[in-house]
Amino acid sequence: MTIVPSAEPNAEPSAAPEVKAVPETVTAAFDEFMEAFEAFKDVNDRRLGEIEQKLTADVVTRDKMDRINRAMDDQKKVLDQLLLKKARPQLGSGGGHGRGPELSPEAAEHKAAFDAYVRRGEEAGLRELEAKAFSSTTGADGGYLVPPETDSEIGRRIAVVSPMRALSTVRTVSSAVLKKPFATSGLSTGWVAETAARPQTNTPQLAELSFPTMELYAMPAATQALLDDSAVDIEAWMAGEVDLVFAEQEGDAFIRGDGVNKPKGFLSYTTVADASWTWGNIGYVATGSAGAWKTSGPSDTLVDLVYALKAGHRQNGTFMMNRKTQGDIRKFKDADGNYLWRPPASAGQPASLMGYPIAEAEEMPDVAANSLSVAFGDFRSGYLVVDRAGVRILRDPYSAKPYVLFYTTKRVGGGVQNFEAIKLVKFAAS
Structure with a gap:
């Protein structure tokens, strides 16, 4: 599922994003997820610009951003399912049939x-x-x-x-x-002189x-x-x-x-x-x-x-x-205008927030x-x-x-x- 943004920056947002066929490979799903994130950033930047200029965002812009946000979640689900399927090797049955390692007697x-x-x-x-x-x-x-x-x-x-x-x-x-x-309190310690008595520490x-x-x-x-x-x-x-x-x-x-x-x-x-x-x-x-x-x-x-x-x-x-809470956080920026939420560096890796991984x-x-x-x-x-x-x-x-x-x-x-x-x-x- 790929979101295709408007060709012109000032063009009126379309009624609904264009959706492609569900990808069949992990690489294709990850590429489409990244394309969706770029479209999301474009629309969210437009929304923030409207808020700065008019103190409110255009309803059409908000609706389109929400649709892209939901589409990103759907695309991430597809990617997760493909990765999970890929991570499931067939159980080895042994016996030299090519389906797993030899078993002990x-x-x-x-x-x-x-x-x-x-x-x-x-x-x-x-x-x-x-x-x-x-x-x-x-x-x-x-x-x-x-x-x-x-x-x-x-x-x-x-x-x-x-x-x-x-x-x-x-x-x-x-x-x-x-x-x-x-x-709960750790061990008790203390400093003493070389020849001084060692008092008993607290339990x-x-x-x-x-x-x-x-x-x-x-x-x-x-x-x-x-x-x-x-x-x-x-x-x-x-x-x-x-x-x-x-x-x-x-x-x-x-x-x-x-x-x-x-x-x-x-x-x-x-x-x-x-x-x-x-x-x-x-x-x-x-x-x-x-x-x-x-x-x-x-x-x-x-x-x-x-x-x-x-x-x-x-x-x-x-x-x-x-995912819904993560969708809210995707909109957050720091003082320099950088998004706090970052997409995965590669397929199979988690997204990150402020440099820390996110577990969904x-x-x-x-x-x-x-x-x-x-x-x-x-x-x-x-x-x-x-x-x-x-x-x-x-x-x-x-x-x-x-x-x-x-x-x-x-x-x-x-x-x-x-x-x-x-x-x-x-x-x-x-």
Whole structure:
């Protein structure tokens, strides 16, 4: 989708931008996105000139700019989808068929047993593997662990889709809860003379953070004809069915989950004005206008947000917002007339704001009264994702005949681990 601006600078804006066919390659999509951004800058510059001359922008100019802004978002979605499709290699099935690396004998045996279980419901192979390992991979409600290759592929593809998983620290545990001590005040130190006594330092203040894992499930269905087709890579099908739905649920929970039977998102913690920040709360910077950016100098809020973080976290900072909020920020300029928002340097790279990358997360709220629509932080230090090892699958050929259901589960937890590493923008007067 390419936006074609008017040929003459003073020409009347057309009723609607010209739209080309949806591009089929990443390069073409990226080129058209950049063309759209140049058209956006031309129209926005015209709008700002009209405001400077007449104290208001022409309605037609505003409408055209909004249409181009929306078209840029649509074009970015197309680009993201193409990149995601490109990033999904076929799962390696081994065996020298050219579809992946050779598997070890143990991995090949597990894969064959799992394939027999999924296709025909044969459990003997997986039970024999459990006996060999002297451990049980069967849960209280039944089911078997998928092969490690499939498990890691699901996790990798989820990381591509979910920005929070990709940005956060991820820990894999074997228990139901991860407990992590955290020194909130740091160690005490002091200067002493060479021969002076060393007084005992104060005991550091420790806080214990608990991250329970919750069950996330999906239930893809397949016909027996599909399962009987030996040409179908059953592991690739399984990963493809569950990775997007898992990513959507996780992405939402890591941002705004309430912590009830799901991870607790960073927006669900108590928020306070950054000047009054204390451990256990998330600090915010207010825009100074209820439900909107400031009329004069709206970008000042973003500057305040960036410098609300300590230098150690700021150098690893990332902005997070949804596409609609990003569309508002595209219009902002600095005192020298330079746009603060910059397009990606190349396909597959994020856009940047004031030199920091932008992570697009549609779970972030739209701008509204008292909304927390923009986050900035060192998410790797600030947020912890906890995975319990293994993705489990239970085959059910009875509940939805003639379809075979696959009850697929994984256990995931998450929460803020460093409360000073994430800051928010609140669209409020104070």
